[in-house]
Amino acid sequence: MANRITLEVTRFNPERDEEPGCDTYEVPLHKEWVVLDALNYIKDHLNGCLTFRWSCRMGVCGSCGMTVNGVPKLTCATFLSDYAPGPVHVAPMKNFPILRDLVVDMSDFLAKLAKSKPWIIRKMEKPLDEEYFQTPEQLEAYKQFSMCINCMLCYAACPVYGLDPLFSGPAALAIAQRYNMDSRDEGASVRLDILSQHDGIWGCTFVGECTQVCPKNVDPAGAIQQYKLAATMEWLKALLLPRGSE
Amino acid sequence: MINPTEYLPRTYRARVSTYWWLARWPYLKFILREASSIFVAWGVVVTLLAIRALRRGPAAYADFEAWLRTPVLLTIDVISFFFILFHAVTWFNLAPKAMAVRMGGKRLPNGVIAATNYAAWLVISAALTWVLLRG
Amino acid sequence: MNKRSNEPFLWLLFSAGGVVAALLLPIHLLLFGLAFPLGWLSGPSYDTLLALVRHPITRIYLLVLCSLPLFHWAHRFRFTLYDGLQIKHLNELINTFCYGGAVLGTSVAAYLLLRIR
Numbered sequence: 001m002a003n004r005i006t007l008e009v010t011r012f013n014p015e016r017d018e019e020p021g022c023d024t025y026e027v028p029l030h031k032e033w034v035v036l037d038a039l040n041y042i043k044d045h046l047n048g049c050l051t052f053r054w055s056c057r058m059g060v061c062g063s064c065g066m067t068v069n070g071v072p073k074l075t076c077a078t079f080l081s082d083y084a085p086g087p088v089h090v091a092p093m094k095n096f097p098i099l100r101d102l103v104v105d106m107s108d109f110l111a112k113l114a115k116s117k118p119w120i121i122r123k124m125e126k127p128l129d130e131e132y133f134q135t136p137e138q139l140e141a142y143k144q145f146s147m148c149i150n151c152m153l154c155y156a157a158c159p160v161y162g163l164d165p166l167f168s169g170p171a172a173l174a175i176a177q178r179y180n181m182d183s184r185d186e187g188a189s190v191r192l193d194i195l196s197q198h199d200g201i202w203g204c205t206f207v208g209e210c211t212q213v214c215p216k217n218v219d220p221a222g223a224i225q226q227y228k229l230a231a232t233m234e235w236l237k238a239l240l241l242p243r244g245s246e
Numbered sequence: 247m248i249n250p251t252e253y254l255p256r257t258y259r260a261r262v263s264t265y266w267w268l269a270r271w272p273y274l275k276f277i278l279r280e281a282s283s284i285f286v287a288w289g290v291v292v293t294l295l296a297i298r299a300l301r302r303g304p305a306a307y308a309d310f311e312a313w314l315r316t317p318v319l320l321t322i323d324v325i326s327f328f329f330i331l332f333h334a335v336t337w338f339n340l341a342p343k344a345m346a347v348r349m350g351g352k353r354l355p356n357g358v359i360a361a362t363n364y365a366a367w368l369v370i371s372a373a374l375t376w377v378l379l380r381g
Numbered sequence: 382m383n384k385r386s387n388e389p390f391l392w393l394l395f396s397a398g399g400v401v402a403a404l405l406l407p408i409h410l411l412l413f414g415l416a417f418p419l420g421w422l423s424g425p426s427y428d429t430l431l432a433l434v435r436h437p438i439t440r441i442y443l444l445v446l447c448s449l450p451l452f453h454w455a456h457r458f459r460f461t462l463y464d465g466l467q468i469k470h471l472n473e474l475i476n477t478f479c480y481g482g483a484v485l486g487t488s489v490a491a492y493l494l495l496r497i498r
Contacts, residue, residue: 014255015255019258020258094260095262097258097259098260099254141346159273159276162262193385196385196386196388196389197386198386202386205280206340206343207276208276219343221343222343225343225344226346228344228392229345231389232389232392232393234385235389235390236389277461280457280458280460281461283453283454283457284458286398286450286454287451287458289410289414289450290406290450290454290490292410292414293446293447294486297434297443297447297490298493300430300431304427307427308427314413314414314418315418315419320418320419323414327407327410327411330406330410331407333399333402334402334406337400367403367407374408374412379422
């Protein structure tokens with residue numbers, strides 16, 4: 001294996017540039033290095049202005065999402081040697097406005113998350129000294145969807161979100177479903193009012209790329225399809241028993 | 247959306263190309279899957295044309311059968327068949343995702359539901375063939 | 382507080398159409414489009430086919446076969462036009478064309494099947 005590899009990294013300085021360009025750097029190729037290590041090497045030795053987000057460097061914080069050779073990846077979980085002999089194209093995540101270099105504007109994502117009301121909604125709160133009981137089976141029902149680290153790779157992969165910024169997006173819909181399926185939650189109806197809309201679950205065309213790129217196996221596509229089925233059941237119930245359930 | 251400041255005068259928003267679906271194979275596969283619906287519609291059209299010919303008598307139906315044998319129609323039908331097959335396979339593989347069938351926790355793996363779909367498909371196809379071939 | 386979308390109705394039609402198309406259309410096209418015309422298998426005679434189609438159960442079967450997959454096409458094609466061609470601003474036109482087409486096809490099927498002597 002060669003001991004150097006070339007990185008082509010997107011650069012964008014909002015004070016100076018009209019649109020992003022590309023800079024080429026040559027970095028050492030160590031067997032155990034990930035793309036994040038290469039970026040930090042560039043920043044430490046080659047160009048101190050390179051700007052990018054990262055934190056835990058072990059795939060749990062969700063900060064370091066970027067596009068590596070066209071695919072949304074966590075750079076701390078993507079081995080450099082997998083791309084030998086290179087070059088490796090590193091770009092910011094797609095479908096988000098670029099603030100600078102490899103950093104994107106997250107504010108729309110945060111707004112979409114909040115729209116899903118990702119918290120336990122109760123009609124009557126329990127007093128503080130009373131616990132909620134939950135069996136392992138009840139936990140299993142929603143656990144997969146709770147593993148989201150908000151890395152936004154699914155939004156970068158979703159063509160619907162790319163084409164329609166109003167779309168709620170995979171993570172927001174998956175987290176809504178996570179709470180819908182939580183036995184402690186009583187807010188499914190509230191969330192359905194908000195999300196059973198075209199910019200909610202019905203905008204999804206089940207491309208499935210969100211699930212493919214998710215580093216935590218949340219399977220947001222599966223969550224959304226289950227949500228569609230649940231929403232359809234509620235719609236049928238409302239149709240057939242107008243004053244019935246709720 | 248962040249308001250422009252002296253040090254952050256602009257963000258950059260890339261335009262999504264009309265050909266976004268050509269950029270990666272999973273996107274192309276998705277569009278092909280969606281395009282299969284056109285060939286599904288064609289399958290219905292052929293069936294309706296067959297029923298119409300059947301209504302008009304033996305001569306009309308024989309003409310219809312001859313039309314089906316022309317190279318153009320055969321080519322279209324071969325392509326349609328593969329797309330309809332593609333629809334069926336992707337449908338059977340994906341439909342289980344919408345159903346979290348619980349038998350004490352989501353213990354029913356997607357593969358089981360998909361296998362059931364394929365089995366039903368085989369049985370129904372065989373039954374239809376038998377009905378049509380026995381004369 | 383938004384009123385919930387009525388999209389579930391269209392999604393149900395889409396799903397039903399998808400199931401019918403997946404289970405039934407492959408064998409139908411294989412036999413009637415390829416195997417019988419090309420002589421791989423000897424198809425039913427005109428009289429057999431007519432007798433079969435006259436049966437009320439066959440008529441209902443064919444009505445389902447010719448209707449639901451069209452609604453499946455309508456729904457999928459509508460979204461493909463939205464996303465593929467990014468022409469969402471034409472959505473009334475798209476909806477009329479797609480679902481209208483499916484309704485038209487269903488009407489044609491009903492007419493043809495009801496009036497078989």
